[in-house]
Amino acid sequence: MTTAFQFFAALLVGVCYYMLAIAMTVYDGIFSLIFQPIIAVILTTIGIGFVWIVGLPIRLSPRLRSWWIKHWWVSFVIGAVAFGMMCTSWHPSFRIQVWNPDLESQEDSFHPLLGFGGWLLTIFAVFHFYPPFKPFWRAERPPQVLNLM
Numbered sequence: 001m002t003t004a005f006q007f008f009a010a011l012l013v014g015v016c017y018y019m020l021a022i023a024m025t026v027y028d029g030i031f032s033l034i035f036q037p038i039i040a041v042i043l044t045t046i047g048i049g050f051v052w053i054v055g056l057p058i059r060l061s062p063r064l065r066s067w068w069i070k071h072w073w074v075s076f077v078i079g080a081v082a083f084g085m086m087c088t089s090w091h092p093s094f095r096i097q098v099w100n101p102d103l104e105s106q107e108d109s110f111h112p113l114l115g116f117g118g119w120l121l122t123i124f125a126v127f128h129f130y131p132p133f134k135p136f137w138r139a140e141r142p143p144q145v146l147n148l149m
Contacts, residue, residue: 014044079125085118
């Protein structure tokens with residue numbers, strides 16, 4: 001259950017970041033509104049698969065997993081660094097120029113390494129976040145005492 005929740009949380013965050021980046025760089029009319037969310041889900045799913053493989057030792061090694069859960073704040077630090085990378089990628093000193101064949105002009109775009117790296121690190125941080133407490137569906141409930149009086 002935790003992996004499914006982590007997957008959908010990472011998918012939601014990854015798609016939101018992707019759609020924000022697309023909205024800031026490209027808008028082709030109604031087709032962007034229809035096809036870009038589909039592409040966002042596909043690319044984010046591929047990204048989740050990549051970060052799942054990279055983070056597989058966290059999931060398979062009990063010792064590393066217990067360290068990761070004990071130091072739950074590491075995911076937030078990674079997420080903050082990733083958010084900083086995404087913001088920095090749009091800074092004017094890091095922007096790149098790309099050719100838009102429809103408009104036949106140069107346009108500003110995100111720095112690819114900072115933007116893509118920040119997006120992947122964000123997905124990693126969300127997908128490999130384990131709360132320091134048991135989720136409500138796994139928490140042990142105290143035994144019920146029946147009062148028969």
